[in-house]
Amino acid sequence: MTDQSAAPDRKRRRLPQINPVWVLLAVLIAGIVYMNPGFAEPTGYMNFLKRAAPLAILAAGQVYVITSGGFDLSVGSLITLVVVGASMLTNNDPSATYWVIPLMLAMGLGVGAVNGAIVCFLRVPSLIATLGTMITLNGLAFLWSGGAPRGYLPDTFRFFGRELIRDVPLVRFIPVSVIVLIVVVGLFAWLMHRTNLGRMVHAIGDNPVAARLAGVPVNRVRISAFMLSGLSGAIAGILLGGFAGVSTDVGAGYELEAITAAVLGGAQLLGGRGSVPAALGGALALTAIFTLLNFLGLPQPVRQVVQGLILIAAVALAMHRRKRTGT
């Protein structure tokens, strides 16, 4: 206690640059394996990754918007619209999948572009703008379906969220959604951390005025961030529809889970700081919390209380670390 000023420095040297989300994830996974050794088998962890895939992809998209200084609350409704729309458009025709999936991805990009345009040109804060699109998209999904699912999704569409690739060496099988997860998160990470777009997203979130003065096309970058988030919503919708079929509230609550995952991964609300791999870690940690609480077999109300407390504690810890290290 005598050399307080030196302590943080020494700590930082000893614990080099490891994001606490990975520590949290490791602790949770250890807890799950302790509760249920079957989790260490391929069936256990592959099911876990399959379940986490939609949220992880969503978080990877959300981190663009958060880093650029905004929120995207519309992705949950977008997921619902994608699932409902795909079931209406495919209309039990397996061959329709080949044009419906690109159309849904385009719809995701389009919704993102609209969100971005509202924020940039109408000067509506993103929290309100995307709250508005969230309500609108929910209404559209309801109108389209009449309040109850009207069709099934053909197996060709459900392939991405449901099927497994069997006879894989070492792990026996890989769910298709895990491959989608690796490819999409890989691309999003590359775009964020290895290209100019990623640097500009960070710049406009950190200080939009400085970024503009430095020649960053602020509006274009901001709209791109929303479009990537919309795209991630459409992909998550395709996986969720594939996993569990049609229902009219499949996306409910996913927007907040995605934001939570990104923040668990250390993304800074109001912008300037965010990492795609860490958001992936956040999404896995969040899914691990849900899984662990399921395995503990606690009654539902207790689970909710514990879940809320763990989330607050985890984010508070991340903030505390940031303040101390100044990163």
Added chain:
Amino acid sequence: MRLLLTATGALALSLSPVHAQNFDDPEEFAKQQEQLQAEPNGPEGEPWLQYIGDGMVETADLGVEAPATVCFSNAGVNNPWRVVGFTNMTEELANHDSIEDFVHVDAEGSDDKQIADIDDLLAGGDCDVMIVSPNTTAALTPAVERACEAMPVIVFDRGVNTDCPVTFVHPVGGYGFGIQGAEFVASELDEGADVLMLRILPGVDVLETRYSAGRRILEEAGMNIVGAEFTDGDNAKTKSIVEDYLMRGNIDAVWMDAGATAVAAIEAFEDSGYEIPVFVGEDQQDFLRKWQEEDMTAIAPTYPTYQWRTAIIAAARVIEGEALPGPEWVLPQPAITQENLSDYINPAMPPLHYAMCGCDDMEGYPEAWGGE
């Protein structure tokens, strides 16, 4: 961690309501068990006109003359069951010339809005007969009592704590639903078999009674209940829960308090490479089709949507001054079994169409219900 859990557990317990309703009432359980076996009165093959018990009420002296205006205060059309039911209702209207006008107000699942709706209808002065499908029992009782003072009232689906309505139309009830499914499971499996119970959400009376009755039967039969989980009616969550249970151990039967996510639960067995066990679903088309395609051992208890037709029929009888079953019009509550499964399957209908709608012979079928 343990301290934290104990503290939160104690907190959760202390927050539970002091005057919790009794969802495990042995008398009501026994009554409904008896009603399931009872031979209903009324025309065979038209269960929406049938009734269990002999009580009748006269309506000639209620002072309503044909043609009249019927007003309907609806708790909501916020789930597929209510969508199907409301369609039954509007189609049934075409059968009754004595109903000149039909006014529908939708409370969108809110007690407050429904109380205001009823007061507005009374203040408007256009209604001759009122139908109420209450959102919750206790909250709506005073509003229904006010309506009773002004005109004949018919209540259906969920009840109210007053006997002022002309009649209360409802099928046997939640205990009956729970009994049918659980008795089937107990008859198919030996003592000690592993049963997973899946529930939508806590605190809803019609769902709590299904669960308490189901659990009572399963426990009496010596079944091993491996878990009782809430799915929020969410397909993805249902599938995940079942996958988790399969990872941890054996499941010989799945009992569900409602069938909307039954197909997702079945897929969890298929995708994990297990045989589909004994299943309790409901009368949704997607479950019935899966049952037939996979040749499952299953049963579908129903909470029949044809009661929405009966409410209109009761209103028409009040207007025409005819006697009707009362003060409770208890409708039969059949289950769909292997023997009559094919009678209820119709691939042209949407996945969450409730097959026990008593609507197959109606004018607008199947288009009005979203069929092709």
